[in-house]
Amino acid sequence: MAQSNSTPQKIAITIVKAYQRWLSPLLGSNCRFNPTCSFYAIEAINHHGVIKGCWLAGKRILKCHPLNAGGHDPVPLSKKEK
Secondary structure (H helix, E strand, O other): OOOOOOHHHHHHHHHHHHHHHHHHHHHOOOOOEEOOHHHHHHHHHHHHOHHHHHHHHHHHHHOOOOOOOOEEOOOOOOOOOO
């Protein structure tokens, strides 16, 4: 059953999609993770809500540095999904 997003979720996801559309192409393909950080952010916001989703996305972005090899890093399941 599909869950509809709240207004704050829709706003946060719109901001991420605007980044994907307008800024990401200018920065080039540099992501070391799969899924990319912006797709991770959207999925985290969808599954966990705005506050926890943005927290998870922020933690993910902080892991993006030359000392981290990257790789597959999915969004953790919410308590409802376990």
